[in-house]
Amino acid sequence: DAGVIQSPRHEVTEMGQEVTLRCKPISGHNSLFWYRQTMMRGLELLIYFNNNVPIDDSGMPEDRFSAKMPNASFSTLKIQPSEPRDSAVYFCASSFGNFETQYFGPGTRLLVL
Amino acid sequence: KQEVTQIPAALSVPEGENLVLNCSFTDSAIYNLQWFRQDPGKGLTSLLLIQSSQREQTSGRLNASLDKSSGRSTLYIAASQPGDSATYLCAVEGGSEKLVFGKGTKLTVNP
Numbered sequence: 001d002a003g004v005i006q007s008p009r010h011e012v013t014e015m016g017q018e019v020t021l022r023c024k025p026i027s028g029h030n031s032l033f034w035y036r037q038t039m040m041r042g043l044e045l046l047i048y049f050n051n052n053v054p055i056d057d058s059g060m061p062e063d064r065f066s067a068k069m070p071n072a073s074f075s076t077l078k079i080q081p082s083e084p085r086d087s088a089v090y091f092c093a094s095s096f097g098n099f100e101t102q103y104f105g106p107g108t109r110l111l112v113l
Numbered sequence: 114k115q116e117v118t119q120i121p122a123a124l125s126v127p128e129g130e131n132l133v134l135n136c137s138f139t140d141s142a143i144y145n146l147q148w149f150r151q152d153p154g155k156g157l158t159s160l161l162l163i164q165s166s167q168r169e170q171t172s173g174r175l176n177a178s179l180d181k182s183s184g185r186s187t188l189y190i191a192a193s194q195p196g197d198s199a200t201y202l203c204a205v206e207g208g209s210e211k212l213v214f215g216k217g218t219k220l221t222v223n224p
Contacts, residue, residue, distance in 0.1 A: 042215070043202070043204075107155075
């Protein structure tokens with residue numbers, strides 16, 4: 001299997017622009033997680049899905065962030081409008097079943113100018 | 114609220130040395146604890162997962178222990194190699210599939 005796939009790998013945008021990050025989980029995995037990593041705060045869970053349904057979005061920082069999982073093989077994380085403080089590395093991870101090992105994608109490095 | 118702390122934040126050792134990385138957590142009501150490795154500019158790679166009912170897990174030169182009652186875990190690396198240089202992250206999973214991460218220990222193994 002190719003592992004968790006994320007795109008783009010790098011994104012540079014200007015404040016106020018919409019940003020869409022994409023994730024393809026490992027085939028057969030039924031849980032999907034979006035994380036954000038910064039130097040100051042470390043890795044933080046933003047939202048996770050189980051069987052395509054959002055289970056917990058308490059980590060989403062504010063209404064500018066939204067996430068969707070229209071099917072078992074695709075998810076998006078959208079930031080609209082983007083702000084410089086959103087600059088971070090965003091990771092997607094997937095797992096098979098509850099409380100199993102999470103497999104991480106390579107991340108998307110986002111820079112908002 | 115669960116908090117995970119990793120000490121030290123950075124560690125530099127000569128090749129061949131055995132070393133221990135530490136992880137502590139504030140809420141002992143966990144389902145499992147995981148150790149990950151992160152290389153610069155890369156994602157996380159799962160190293161070991163210890164279920165709450167287990168005391169330790171081993172994989173090759175790595176051994177992770179868990180003392181749930183005291184809120185501690187250690188990752189032991191035997192005969193360290195330069196290729197072990199990376200950041201090691203500890204994460205605990207509570208009752209909701211949510212992983213709470215520590216900020217990691219950056220390990221450098223010098224040839």
